[in-house]
Amino acid sequence: MHFAFTEDQKMFAATIDDLLSNECSPAALRLAAASDTGRIPGLWEKLVTMGLVGSTAPESAGGLGFDAVDLVGMMEAAGRHLAPEPLLEHVAVALPTLADGGASEVLKAATAGSDTVAVVHPQAPFALYGTEATWLLAEVGGEWRVGETEGLTLVHQPALDLTRRLFAVDPPPGWGEVLDVESDLVFDRGAVAAAAQAVGIGRRLVGMTVEYVSERHQFGKPVGTYQAVKHHLANAAMAIEFAAPMVTWASWCVANDAPDRSREVSAAKAMASDAVELAARHALQCHGAIGYTQEHDVQLWLTRGWALASSWGDAAWHRTRVATLLGI
Numbered sequence: 001m002h003f004a005f006t007e008d009q010k011m012f013a014a015t016i017d018d019l020l021s022n023e024c025s026p027a028a029l030r031l032a033a034a035s036d037t038g039r040i041p042g043l044w045e046k047l048v049t050m051g052l053v054g055s056t057a058p059e060s061a062g063g064l065g066f067d068a069v070d071l072v073g074m075m076e077a078a079g080r081h082l083a084p085e086p087l088l089e090h091v092a093v094a095l096p097t098l099a100d101g102g103a104s105e106v107l108k109a110a111t112a113g114s115d116t117v118a119v120v121h122p123q124a125p126f127a128l129y130g131t132e133a134t135w136l137l138a139e140v141g142g143e144w145r146v147g148e149t150e151g152l153t154l155v156h157q158p159a160l161d162l163t164r165r166l167f168a169v170d171p172p173p174g175w176g177e178v179l180d181v182e183s184d185l186v187f188d189r190g191a192v193a194a195a196a197q198a199v200g201i202g203r204r205l206v207g208m209t210v211e212y213v214s215e216r217h218q219f220g221k222p223v224g225t226y227q228a229v230k231h232h233l234a235n236a237a238m239a240i241e242f243a244a245p246m247v248t249w250a251s252w253c254v255a256n257d258a259p260d261r262s263r264e265v266s267a268a269k270a271m272a273s274d275a276v277e278l279a280a281r282h283a284l285q286c287h288g289a290i291g292y293t294q295e296h297d298v299q300l301w302l303t304r305g306w307a308l309a310s311s312w313g314d315a316a317w318h319r320t321r322v323a324t325l326l327g328i
Helices: 007-023 026-034 043-050 068-080 087-101 104-112 183-215 227-255 261-292 298-310 315-325
Strands: 117-120 135-140 143-148 154-157 166-169 177-179
Touching: 007 043, 007 068, 026 298, 068 087, 068 183, 068 227, 087 104, 087 117, 087 135, 087 143, 087 177, 087 183, 135 183, 143 183, 183 227, 183 261, 183 298, 227 261, 261 298, 261 315
Parallel strands: 117 135
Antiparallel strands: 135 143, 143 177, 154 166
């Protein structure tokens, strides 16, 4: 394989990054957190117009036919700017799964963005923005099923990240349509997309912290000139930059159904989860007491980083999966 992104992939990711940079300011995210939905009004529609929402559907269904590699840069951008939208669930997981399972009517509406799809899996057990989703894609008893959310009981769950509105849902027996899809492939799509978002969050945390310690002075010089602070940030940056190419490789394995796909995805998610947790820990430590306050912007990225580190399997779960797949 040519282990580099194409110019088209980089351009699309940069375009999404620019949009989210303008739309997802800390002020907009705080307003979203205080709203009834946890989302930014009009953002989903702009993502639909740009083609991201339907990008992973096949061209025959009105999509762009993007695969997991095409999504890496866009998912990193979604993490970097904390996009309060179900991009991972709807774009990275639901659309390709609906296409694989032949759910053409649901796929058509979801590709157009008029309907959104929430996703539930044992390692991602709560439906993100579930009350606003028209459809639910859920693993029930080892089978992936899709059905309408209407008639289901969705119970709101508390979350540290107030822009992530999570709902518990327990579909009744016989609910929905069974999709003939590979269960592990569906999960791997979600896990590698979560890993890419975690990388984006980690990079933003390191960047924010470098900026902060460069400006804050103590004993007459910037805090960032002290060796202990430099080491913390260097370690966090190294962890993120080591995880990033692993996420790209795992995405290629998903896109090309490589024989060791699940092992590579779990290795990438474990590295990304560890890296974003390390970046969050050092960012909090380097910011000092102000980092613990809700008023400081770093809190927005800390809470999302902690959420993504555990969503779709935390590091310990994925290391166990790697060991199992290796026969250890």
